[in-house]
Structure formats: structure tokens, C-alpha cells
Amino acid sequence: MSRSRTDSIADDLEEMIFTGQFKDGDRLDEIRLAARFNVSRTPIREALQRLVSSGLAAQMPRRGVFVRQPGPVELLEMFETMAEIEGVCGRLAARRISDTALQDLAAANARCQDAIAARDTDGYYRENQLFHQIIYRQSGNGFLEKEALRLQHRLKPFRRIQLRLRGRMAQSMAEHETIVSALTDGDAGRAADALRDHVAVQGEKFHHLMSHLKSSA
Amino acid sequence: MSRSRTDSIADDLEEMIFTGQFKDGDRLDEIRLAARFNVSRTPIREALQRLVSSGLAAQMPRRGVFVRQPGPVELLEMFETMAEIEGVCGRLAARRISDTALQDLAAANARCQDAIAARDTDGYYRENQLFHQIIYRQSGNGFLEKEALRLQHRLKPFRRIQLRLRGRMAQSMAEHETIVSALTDGDAGRAADALRDHVAVQGEKFHHLMSHLKSSA
DNA sequence: ACGGGATTTTTTGTATGCAAAAAGCTTGAC
DNA sequence: GTCAAGCTTTTTGCATACAAAAAATCCCGT
Known part of the structure; x- marks a missing residue:
């Protein structure tokens, strides 16, 4: 191509x-x-x-x-939408995910841990992204997957920032564990909630960071 | 412009x-x-x-x-995605909808009834579309609203078809009532489920119709 | 000096021109 | 008759040309 x-x-x-x-x-x-x-x-x-x-x-x-750079309101709206879309992916994936995909998620999580230990923010970011992409794929809906990827790409520059908050990566990892556990149990509601909250908190952290930077400027 | x-x-x-x-x-x-x-x-x-x-x-x-016309698989995926997005809109709208918007929904529903009585399929289609657009708007998330509108537009040519099934319009109306009732109660979970099912059934009806047409061809 | 209208300049939207890649056709060997 | 190599035609992708709209400038009356 x-x-x-x-x-x-x-x-x-x-x-x-x-x-x-x-x-x-x-x-x-x-x-x-x-x-x-x-x-x-x-x-x-x-x-x-x-x-x-x-x-x-x-x-x-x-x-x-x-x-047209998004202002604070639109950014929150985009994060909220992303959170909901990811929740939907999780809900569908809980019913459809394959065993190998569950292993892939665990592997991606392990690599995330390694990246944290190595203080490798870029590596963490990459593996975290992959973790989420596996879930989009496991929604079993190719159209939804593409929409999720599009939004993920659009939010890329804003998502990176909140990782820099102290302890955020560790907290994020814990949330990943919850998500995997819900998916393993095939608990659609719990998977949806866990993913929604996981992404929503990113938006909130980002928002805090922004208003902090603004007030200190 | x-x-x-x-x-x-x-x-x-x-x-x-x-x-x-x-x-x-x-x-x-x-x-x-x-x-x-x-x-x-x-x-x-x-x-x-x-x-x-x-x-x-x-x-x-x-x-x-x-x-690139979508095949049956992609069409089902698009309808499923639309159903989930509408569910999300309903969930958010249940917490944020205004009283005037609730009145607007009731009014749109009334006009839907009139259109059914008048056997005015086009009119029904138009008012039904408006009904849903009000809910997108009341999600309180402009970004999500635009995404929902985009998908609604994309599915337009396929959604029209299933209305022709006998009794579908009446059934659709009953579902609208359930949705409004959930939104009025501010019951997020019920609103989400009602909207998701309401749209999902459209996809299923469409699918039935398609396979029926194909087998009789 | 200031404001308003005419004029010049800039910029977009569209048409046309041109080179390179792909598709289609021709011809010839087997 | 079949297949393939080579040539011709078509088509895309980009460059350039031009008209019309918008922006900037100028000019002049007050």
C-alpha cells in the first residue's frame, strides 16, 4: 500500500x-x-x-x-465519550473475549509493570495503549473497534500528559487488574463499569493537571 | 455559510x-x-x-x-454500535435531561402517533429521527451528540427499510414510551437498556428483512 | 486626522496541463 | 489456441493557470 x-x-x-x-x-x-x-x-x-x-x-x-484545538469543555466531552465507548467495548468483550486474548491482556499488563519498574514512561504508554486495543478488538465488533481506535488516536496528545502525575501509572495498573478480572469472569456490567471509570479518571486527572497549570501560570 | x-x-x-x-x-x-x-x-x-x-x-x-457498500456483517456491527451509542446517550440524558426536553420528547411522540394514524411513513420517520436527536442533545455532551448524529446519518438508508414491516411502527412507539418514562424517572440504567434494545431491534428487523428478501430472490 | 468608498493585492475555488503509473491491447513465439 | 513481452491508451497524482471572492490598501472629502 x-x-x-x-x-x-x-x-x-x-x-x-x-x-x-x-x-x-x-x-x-x-x-x-x-x-x-x-x-x-x-x-x-x-x-x-x-x-x-x-x-x-x-x-x-x-x-x-x-x-481548532479543543477547549476544556470539549476535552472533557471527548474523554467522557471515550470512557463510555470503552465501557461499551468492555461490556461486549466480557461475553466474547477469547482465552488467548485474556492471556494477551495479562502479557501486556506484565510489560506495563516492567515499564513502570524501569521508569520507562514511553514504554508504559505503548503497552497501555495495546492493552486497550486488545479490548476494542475483543468487542467482536470491527466497526466499533475502528471508532474506538479513532477516538484513542484523537485523544493521544492529551492522554500522555496525565501519566506524569505521581503514582498515576501504579493506580492505572491496579485498574487494569480489575478490568482483566471482570473480563475473565465474563461479568459484562463490572467490565463496563471498570473500563468506564478507568478512562473517566484519566479525563479528570487531565483536567486537574490543566487547571493546576493554568492557575500557576 | x-x-x-x-x-x-x-x-x-x-x-x-x-x-x-x-x-x-x-x-x-x-x-x-x-x-x-x-x-x-x-x-x-x-x-x-x-x-x-x-x-x-x-x-x-x-x-x-x-x-464500499457494507455487507451484512458490517451492517449488523453498525447497528450494534448505534444501539450502544444510543444507550450511552440515554444513560447520560437520564441524569441531565431538562423538563422542556421531556416535553419536546412527548410532543415528538405525539406527532409520531399522528403520522401512524395518517399512514404517513415519511412523517413518522422524520419525527422518530427527531425524537432520537433530542436524546443525543440531552446527553449534555456535544461531542457525543455529533458522533451519534454521524452514525444516525450513516444508517439512514438502512433504517428506513425496517419500518415497512407490519406493526413495526406501533411497536416502536411503545418502546418510545418506555424510554420517555425511564428518562422522566431519571433511571439511567433503564433508559440505557430501553434505548439500546430499541435500536438493536431495528438492526434485527432489518436483518430478518434482508435474509428474507435474499432467500426469496 | 478620520471615515468611507474605490482600487489593488491576496487567497480561495476551479480548470487545465503534464508526467508517471496502471490497465488494456497487439503481436509473435510456441 | 495460449501465453507473454512490448507497446498504446487510460487514469491517477501533482503542477500550474485563471477567475472570483475576500482582505488590504489607498485616496479623497470632510
Whole structure:
């Protein structure tokens, strides 16, 4: 599957928005971007359209496209939605999960523990992400899985931050254990609640962190 | 908010896919479409990109974009996902719904009844859709609301069909009453279950109808 | 100096041109 | 008749050209 110029430009622009190189409201100038990427406006415009459809930018006809960083309210809404979606995945997965997947979850959890012991935040993040992706997959619903992956990707830059809170990784691990136990028992309600709470607390931690940073600025 | 040529072309193409004017796997020929819409390839290409990002078509680099009608499995997955999302909306709405919104739901239900009495399937469909949209809104989560609307739109062409089953509209109405009652009581669990079941049954009815049509063909 | 309208410049949206990749066709060996 | 190598045609992806809308600038009357 070859990647067109447009694809990589879209990814680069997304990364730039994620890393805050573009502030909220900035206009994404077609000509300037074309110059920066050494291409014509055409692939730039196609990449911009993608940003718009994924919600990272907004288009105003005849005016241009502007980056649209979510404010605190929208961020909470996104985390709440993610929490609910993950809860749904857990509920379905509790009834459908395979034994090998349960082993995979345990293995991912073990690697999470190792990463904590090694103070390897990146590693923890990666394995934690995998843990959740296994559950999406085990919902047994490919469409739901794709939606969950999309949201997970969208929240990536915000989820990373809350991991830095003291003790958060250890707490997160404990929650993972609860989730695995519920899934092992096939307890749909408990799995849904555990996953929902696990993700919801991420949103709350993030919110605390944000308001703390803001008040200390 | 002015609509560019690309916008209306994208809508037209979507409608054509919805109404089955393009079969699964058909290649959407840029030149042919440009001729049909009396425009150049540029706005066609932009419209096609949108179809791809909304899942109605798939792009194969250097080959073209092909319409991608969901098969029976994916359709069931989409209905299941919709059912779960609506359940989530109901759960949240049970805690957050306003009194005026409860009145709006009752009013929409009344208009649904009128439409049934008048054998007005289109009218019923419209009011039923509104009923659900009120609940999305009352989830109090704008992000979730948009996701729900997106899915509702995507399932539109398939949801219409199952209404034609004898007695389905009346049954649907009864389910609406249950939903409103749960929301009025602020019973989150019951609202979630009622909405989930209400939408899930649509998927099942649709599935029955499909396999019936197929076996009789 | 200030405001408002005309004018210039910039920017978007669309059309067209061009190179490279893929699909389709031709021809010839077996 | 079949298959494959080579050529032709088609189609995509990107670059460039151009028209119209929006923004910026200028000009002038007060």
C-alpha cells in the first residue's frame, strides 16, 4: 500500500497540531504550507480536507481552514465519550473475549509493570495503549473497534500528559487488574463499569493537571 | 455559510450511493463524474476524498476510489454500535435531561402517533429521527451528540427499510414510551437498556428483512 | 486626522496541463 | 489456441493557470 504525498503531509500536519506548533485559530495558509513542503497547493488542499474531516481543523468557505484545538469543555466531552465507548467495548468483550486474548491482556499488563519498574514512561504508554486495543478488538465488533481506535488516536496528545502525575501509572495498573478480572469472569456490567471509570479518571486527572497549570501560570 | 461546488457534489454522490445507484465495488471514475456534473476533476476529487473519509468509499492509491457498500456483517456491527451509542446517550440524558426536553420528547411522540394514524411513513420517520436527536442533545455532551448524529446519518438508508414491516411502527412507539418514562424517572440504567434494545431491534428487523428478501430472490 | 468608498493585492475555488503509473491491447513465439 | 513481452491508451497524482471572492490598501472629502 503506497503512500501518496498527500498522506504524509496530512500526517505531518496532524503531528504539528498535536504538538502545538499551530495554535487554536491559526489559519493554515495553503501557499505557505506548499512552500514549506515543496509541493503545489493541490496536495496541501487535500491534506487540509482530511484535517477538517477528522475534526482537527475547521473550514470557512472562501476564507480558509483554521486549526481548532479543543477547549476544556470539549476535552472533557471527548474523554467522557471515550470512557463510555470503552465501557461499551468492555461490556461486549466480557461475553466474547477469547482465552488467548485474556492471556494477551495479562502479557501486556506484565510489560506495563516492567515499564513502570524501569521508569520507562514511553514504554508504559505503548503497552497501555495495546492493552486497550486488545479490548476494542475483543468487542467482536470491527466497526466499533475502528471508532474506538479513532477516538484513542484523537485523544493521544492529551492522554500522555496525565501519566506524569505521581503514582498515576501504579493506580492505572491496579485498574487494569480489575478490568482483566471482570473480563475473565465474563461479568459484562463490572467490565463496563471498570473500563468506564478507568478512562473517566484519566479525563479528570487531565483536567486537574490543566487547571493546576493554568492557575500557576 | 456558502456551499461550494464540492459540497453539493459530495452530497449528491452520497445520495447516489445511499440509493444504490452505485453498486459495491464500482469505481467512481473522476472523468466520467466530472463530465456528468459539468465540472473539472478537481472538485470531483475533493468530493471523493470526503466519501472515503466518511467510509462510503475506499481509495486504492494509483487505482481510484471504489464504493464500499457494507455487507451484512458490517451492517449488523453498525447497528450494534448505534444501539450502544444510543444507550450511552440515554444513560447520560437520564441524569441531565431538562423538563422542556421531556416535553419536546412527548410532543415528538405525539406527532409520531399522528403520522401512524395518517399512514404517513415519511412523517413518522422524520419525527422518530427527531425524537432520537433530542436524546443525543440531552446527553449534555456535544461531542457525543455529533458522533451519534454521524452514525444516525450513516444508517439512514438502512433504517428506513425496517419500518415497512407490519406493526413495526406501533411497536416502536411503545418502546418510545418506555424510554420517555425511564428518562422522566431519571433511571439511567433503564433508559440505557430501553434505548439500546430499541435500536438493536431495528438492526434485527432489518436483518430478518434482508435474509428474507435474499432467500426469496 | 478620520471615515468611507474605490482600487489593488491576496487567497480561495476551479480548470487545465503534464508526467508517471496502471490497465488494456497487439503481436509473435510456441 | 495460449501465453507473454512490448507497446498504446487510460487514469491517477501533482503542477500550474485563471477567475472570483475576500482582505488590504489607498485616496479623497470632510
